Structures are given as structure tokens and as C-alpha cells.
Amino acid sequence: MEMKKLLNDSKKLASQYTTWVTFVGLLLLLSVLTKGNALRWNSIRNLLIAESVRSFAALGVGMIIITKGIDLSIGYVVCLTASVAASFAQNPDYASAIYAGQSFPLIVPVVAAVAAGGLFGLFNGYLIAYGKLPPFIATLGSMSIAKGLQLIYTKAAVVGSLNQNFKNISQGSVGPIPNLIIYVIIAAFIVWVVLRHTRQGTNFYAIGGNAQAARVSGINVERELMMVYTYAGILYGIAGTLLASRLGLANSLTANGMELDAIAAVTVGGVSQSGGVGSVSGMMVGVFTMGLINYGMSFLGVDSYYQQLVKGFIIIVAVYFDMKKYARRS
Amino acid sequence: MKKLVAVLLVLALLGTAVFAQGSSEAKSDKVKIGALIRNLNEQFVKDYADNLRKLAAEKGVDLNLQDAQGDVARQLDQLNTLITQGYKYFVIIPQDTSATEQMAQQIKAAGGGAAFSNIQPSVAALKVGKDFYLASSPELVAGQYQAQIIDEYFAKNPEKAPGKVLNMLYLLGQLGHPAQISREAGLLDTLKSLGYTVNLIARDTADWSPDKAQEKMDTWLAAHRGKFNIVVAQNDGMALGAVESLITNGLVDNDPSDGTILTFPVIGIDATADALNSMDQNKLYATVLQDSVGQSSTAFELAYAMATKGSATGMTAWGIAPASQVISEEPANDPAVIAQCYLVPFKPVTKANYKDLM
Numbered sequence: 037m038e039m040k041k042l043l044n045d046s047k048k049l050a051s052q053y054t055t056w057v058t059f060v061g062l063l064l065l066l067s068v069l070t071k072g073n074a075l076r077w078n079s080i081r082n083l084l085i086a087e088s089v090r091s092f093a094a095l096g097v098g099m100i101i102i103t104k105g106i107d108l109s110i111g112y113v114v115c116l117t118a119s120v121a122a123s124f125a126q127n128p129d130y131a132s133a134i135y136a137g138q139s140f141p142l143i144v145p146v147v148a149a150v151a152a153g154g155l156f157g158l159f160n161g162y163l164i165a166y167g168k169l170p171p172f173i174a175t176l177g178s179m180s181i182a183k184g185l186q187l188i189y190t191k192a193a194v195v196g197s198l199n200q201n202f203k204n205i206s207q208g209s210v211g212p213i214p215n216l217i218i219y220v221i222i223a224a225f226i227v228w229v230v231l232r233h234t235r236q237g238t239n240f241y242a243i244g245g246n247a248q249a250a251r252v253s254g255i256n257v258e259r260e261l262m263m264v265y266t267y268a269g270i271l272y273g274i275a276g277t278l279l280a281s282r283l284g285l286a287n288s289l290t291a292n293g294m295e296l297d298a299i300a301a302v303t304v305g306g307v308s309q310s311g312g313v314g315s316v317s318g319m320m321v322g323v324f325t326m327g328l329i330n331y332g333m334s335f336l337g338v339d340s341y342y343q344q345l346v347k348g349f350i351i352i353v354a355v356y357f358d359m360k361k362y363a364r365r366s
Numbered sequence: 367m368k369k370l371v372a373v374l375l376v377l378a379l380l381g382t383a384v385f386a387q388g389s390s391e392a393k394s395d396k397v398k399i400g401a402l403i404r405n406l407n408e409q410f411v412k413d414y415a416d417n418l419r420k421l422a423a424e425k426g427v428d429l430n431l432q433d434a435q436g437d438v439a440r441q442l443d444q445l446n447t448l449i450t451q452g453y454k455y456f457v458i459i460p461q462d463t464s465a466t467e468q469m470a471q472q473i474k475a476a477g478g479g480a481a482f483s484n485i486q487p488s489v490a491a492l493k494v495g496k497d498f499y500l501a502s503s504p505e506l507v508a509g510q511y512q513a514q515i516i517d518e519y520f521a522k523n524p525e526k527a528p529g530k531v532l533n534m535l536y537l538l539g540q541l542g543h544p545a546q547i548s549r550e551a552g553l554l555d556t557l558k559s560l561g562y563t564v565n566l567i568a569r570d571t572a573d574w575s576p577d578k579a580q581e582k583m584d585t586w587l588a589a590h591r592g593k594f595n596i597v598v599a600q601n602d603g604m605a606l607g608a609v610e611s612l613i614t615n616g617l618v619d620n621d622p623s624d625g626t627i628l629t630f631p632v633i634g635i636d637a638t639a640d641a642l643n644s645m646d647q648n649k650l651y652a653t654v655l656q657d658s659v660g661q662s663s664t665a666f667e668l669a670y671a672m673a674t675k676g677s678a679t680g681m682t683a684w685g686i687a688p689a690s691q692v693i694s695e696e697p698a699n700d701p702a703v704i705a706q707c708y709l710v711p712f713k714p715v716t717k718a719n720y721k722d723l724m
Contacts, residue, residue: 193542
């Protein structure tokens, strides 16, 4: 009897914390396979750094998916914002610099990139909220616009030779803790506060759960939708800045495919495509679960072709169970 | 829901079956060399990687080869991973020149060294320490050979370029890429010094990709038909895309006596197997060999020497001695690092010699 109850309880626990269980399971598996090597601080630090920029994208698209939206423009918007940031941080003596001969204070690349990201988010939000375009189509369009703008702005060239101060934004660390990890913690905390402790956050969930009902209960659905895409855009702007700073360059390939990584991560983290469900902790665990899979396979020297295969299966399996869970509920 | 966990774990376990061999090979007594390769989807890069694997097997080296899939961030992550796993000596095809200094610094901090191929490291990357090497071919030379091939063709067929005027369609690699810049400079400067007037009827990037090149050519042929007499591409992939476009657009004279059945000669760089095949069918006119075996063997021997003897300074690798004279191309233009540069020669590949490579 006791045993059965225990089993039931643990089942319940497992279903409630699927994403956590998966994460811990994978972590244990990897540590066994690598005889503990993968759990050393250096390895964990590598993993955290590798996933930090994606975390920003995931937090942004996670909020959007909670409102039952989607954003396909992430990769190219991050690419654009990274290029914008990089262009204002090039060494002035670099002959092929976009603004050759000029140097800007450190704040300029950051503000420019965040503004570019925010504007793109606002544009997406406007199309979706007021233009009534389906998010899939609106962001598909803006994805191509972002790509075009990036190519025009950079003339398709690599934006390289960035100054050390700018690179230190991402490459620096406080004691043993890399800056990037600190930024992620701050961003996750802010998004958590917005989602859980503001009226607006509650509205996001309400809109995702049932937009009609939300409207009837007095929520300004259009305004809130526009805000959520703008917030996401700002996060992509930060992601672009950090990525350019980390790599010391930006080019037209930077962040390509990041939308898929971010969407997959938050989905694995339990943010439901049916809207109205998801948490910051889930998003972050999702990001690090996908990261762990990437990192683990790379650590174990798995052929890159197989890595893609395994990642694809994991995404499909996660969404399959997610859909089943909510199909049963309704 | 526990099913999800179960399935994921089973999947992960299945995965491990695939890669268990990989990790069991990693014995500590073996010489360990890491290979960071920018994108295995490109033919030259794949040939380079295959030769590395072959050399590693011959020498009993534990080679951990990572594919960055065209992503600088992924390449830096992979470097971190390998350093954590105790790899100190690397063979690298960087994704981007701008990231090489950072990579070199990380490797130096781990007490190791590296040899860079194909995509040039920056001068600053080689200045990080004497254990950082260039094992690559100067891109200028590839462009110069293309110019010589063009000169030979029009010397034999002067009626095709009256007054030594070349009206060129030029397909470029990724803009700002060191190979794009240097190959173009080598080509245009040499043609000029050979007495040609070059009009670039169309000049644009196709990002090294055959399908983008084909699309671009289709558009150009609609716009500039009859206004050009030569097609040059900065790699074979794009050259073959251009060949396809010329064929589908009917620009074929079916007369192979000038070396190609196309109305205009198309010239590439790399000498991939596909390109040689196309030459054999009298489609592609000529190419320039970028020696994947030469570059990878040189880089591997340097890394192997560092891993086994602690240093590779001054050694001869794959029959190539360190350069002694500066050239005009980075990073071999700086006397301070010239002794760290191993210049693997390019080779023109024409009708006269292509069969030797097949």
C-alpha cells in the first residue's frame, strides 16, 4: 500500500516536473558516460556560456508562445542586431570598418542594437496585434526583412576587428563567474517578475489561454500583444550585442537558425504551443537541456550528422507529449 | 509523462551506443589532437577532414574532429569542450579570421598550439605565440593562376577577346572573406599586368554556393546575354553552378576544340572531384588546385610534432619549409611571424594535367 502510494507520488512528481527530470536524467547519464568529466566546473561553465545567448532568445520567444504566438524572425533579427552592435564597436584603425576612423563610446553599440531589436519587435507586434496577421506569416516576412537589412547594412561583409572594451562585455568575468551567466540570471529574473508579478504578465497568460475571454474581461489584447513582441525584440537586441561581443565579429551567418533552437528549447521546457502555459524556470531548463544534448554529444565526439538527428527526435518527442497532455485536459 | 522521460533516456542511450566507440578510443596514453573544422558540407573541407582522419589512423593518434557547421559560436564552444577534455594541440579550419586570435589565446592559456588552414588566421593570432602556424595556400596565388589560365585561353583564341578586352561575369565567395578579397586582387592585378582591359559586366557574391551561383547566372544571362566573353568563379562549386546555368540557357557551341563545349570558358578554384569530372566532359574549362591533402598533411605534421616533441619550430612539414620571405597577403606579410607560415602551393589545373588528379 505504502509502496503504491510512493510510486504514485513519484509518478505525479515526474509528470509535474518532466523538464527537470529530463534535465537531471541527461546530466546523470552524461556524467556516467564521461566518468564524471562532464560535471566538472570547467565543463559546466562552458555549457552555461554556450547557452547564454540562446537564453535571451528563448526568454523572448517563450513569452510570445505563452500568448499563443510564434516568432520566426529571431535568428535574423539577432544577426541584424549583432551586426549593428559590431559596426559601432570596430577598431577605428581597421580599414574595412563600416564607420572607419570613428570610435564610439561603449554605450552606443549596446543602445543601437537594443533599439534595432526593439523596433523590430514593435513592428512584428503591430502587424500581429493591429494588422491581424497570423504571427507565423508576420514574422516570416520580418525574418526576410531583417536578413535583407543586415546584408544591406554590412554589404554582406564580415564586421570584424572589434575593440577590446566591447569584447569584454561578454568575454569578461567576475571572479570565476563569466559575465554572460550574470546577464542571463538578471534577464531571467526580470522576465520572471514580469510574468508572475505584474498585471501584464497575468494578461499574457490570459490572452494565450483564451484571447476572446481576455478581451471580454477588459484586457487590451492588442496593446499587450504589441508589448510582448517588443519585449522579445529588446531581448534579441541584447542577444545580438552579447553574441557580437563574445565572437568578436558579426557576419551574415551569425545566429542563423537560432529561432529553431529557441523554440525547441522552450517547448522542451514545457511552454505549450497551445498558449497560456509556461514558466521562466521551464524555459531555462529547456535551454540547458538542449544545450546539454549539444554539449554532451560534442563532448563524446558524436558525428555532427548524428547530432542533428538526435536533436530532431528529441524535439518531436517533447512536443508530442506536450500536445497529448493538453489535449487530455481540454 | 514519465514516458517522455523514459523515451528521452532511451534515445540518449541509443545515442551513446553510436558514440561509445568514440569515447573508448580516447585512451590517455595516445597522442591527442583536436580538429576544429568549419563546415563539413563543403567538398574541400570534407576532403581535408578525411585526410586528417587517415593520417591520425596511420599514426595511432586520438583525433577528435568537430564540425562547426558554419557557426563561429559553435566553433568556440567546441574549442572550449576539447580544451576541457585535455586536448592541447589543434588543427583548425577557422570559420572566420576575426575569431582566430581569441582561439589562439585560449589554446595558449591551455599550454598548447595550433596550425590553421584554408581560412587565414590573423597576424595577431600568430603573434599569440610561436606555437601557432599557418599551413595554407596564399589566396592571391589562386587568383594569379586563374589569370594565367585566362591568358592562355585567349592567346589561343584571340578572336574571342578582340583588343584584349575581357567582359567578365565574376562570381565571388562570401564578401569580406579573406579568400574573396585576395583571389579577386590576384586575378584582376595579374590580368592587368598581362595587358588586358577587364570590364566587370556583373560581379556579385554567391556565398560559395552552387545553387546561389546558378540563380545569379540565370539572372545575369537574361540581363547581359551577348555582352560577356568569360565567366570566373572563386570556387568550383559556384563555377559548376554557372556551367549548369549556361547549359540550361543554351549557351553551348558543342565545339570542344577550344577545351569546352560552352560558348564561353568558365574557370573555378579548388579542383574538387566534381570539377575534374566536369572538365572531363569538356564543360568546366579549368580550375586551380587547392591542395586539401597538402594543407591537411602539413597542418597535421605540425600539430603532431608539437604534441610529441613539444615544438615544431623550424621543422619541415610535408616537405614544406617555413616561409622566409614575406608576401603581400596576411598573415604572411609580417616579418615577425613569417617563420610560422607554411605556404602550400596552389596548382593550375588545365586540360594538360587534370587527369593526374582524377
